[in-house]
Amino acid sequence: MLRVPELVHHGLYWRSAVTANDVARVRSLVASTGFFNAAEVEVATGLIADRLTKGLRSGYHFILAERGETLVGYACYGPIHGTRNSFELFWIAVAPEEQGRGLGAEVYARAEAAMVEAGATRIYADTSSSERCAGTRDFYQRMGFREGARLPDFYAPGDGKIVFVKAAAAESRLLR
Ligand SMILES: CC(C)(COP(=O)(O)OP(=O)(O)OC[C@H]1O[C@@H](n2cnc3c(N)ncnc32)[C@H](O)[C@@H]1OP(=O)(O)O)[C@@H](O)C(=O)NCCC(=O)NCCS
Structure with a gap:
């Protein structure tokens, strides 16, 4: 739990x-x-x-x-089903x-x-590549995330999805 x-x-x-x-x-x-x-x-x-x-x-x-x-303030997070130790930060405000x-x-x-x-070893957070989300991207980077993937036009033409990832716990040195 x-x-x-x-x-x-x-x-x-x-x-x-x-x-x-x-x-x-x-x-x-x-x-x-x-x-x-x-x-x-x-x-x-x-x-x-x-x-x-x-x-x-x-x-x-x-x-x-x-x-x-x-x-x-609040955050919502949880394990990603079907993975062993990957978690997602669903929301933070x-x-x-x-x-x-x-x-x-x-x-x-x-x-x-x-x-x-x-038990998390990888934490993921999605955001948009739009100018509106520039501050959110800065926040994730300040929290130690790096860009793991970018999917152009995911949300709308010209508005891609950026998947941020952060290594957690014992594996943290592997990703940095
Ligand atoms: C993103 C959010 C949660 C940050 O909360 P916050 O209390 O303002 O963040 P903090 O004051 O703790 O800032 C932590 C770091 O992130 C940086 N940061 C936070 N918001 C930033 C912004 N808009 N632009 C640039 N940097 C930002 C801060 O400069 C700080 O960096 P530092 O460690 O060098 O001082 C808040 O701005 C928010 O609720 N935004 C709207 C919702 C949102 O974007 N949620 C995320 C997507 S679900």
Whole structure:
């Protein structure tokens, strides 16, 4: 089972357990970034709804950071079915008013630690090659990812998919 410690750190309360209230809170956080379209917001919301319905069998795991009553950052990750030790970072978002202060890095670090604890040796994250996603690509690179594959025109003509990959745990030296 994937578990991370629940604790308070720098005024933030961290948890991995999800509750029914989190569906609306994740929807609100993801929408507040202004980064995702309506369909993408529904996909993000669907992952947490799936987790609530199916439990850990859903394969979706979460790191959630709250300040007071407000969800200010979260990540969703899980094992990639059919692989031995490959995991995917499905989603990560930080509230606009909290961005640029290291919270995204901390959310990611906690998600990575949980993935490694669960046996991850490769972590994957997809993003678009569009100009809109330049900041996201910079963020992944700062988190130690490198470009593993590029699929031109994947999302739309002129908008390709970039698959970022990061070696984790004992294999980390092999990829660098
Ligand atoms: C991407 C995101 C999670 C980063 O969160 P954040 O709290 O702003 O990130 P941090 O302050 O922890 O930054 C960590 C590092 O990434 C870099 N970084 C983060 N966002 C960046 C951006 N838009 N452009 C360039 N660099 C960026 C920071 O400069 C920092 O680098 P450093 O280690 O050299 O200081 C946040 O901007 C966000 O929610 N964006 C919208 C949603 C998104 O793109 N999600 C990813 C796709 S699912």
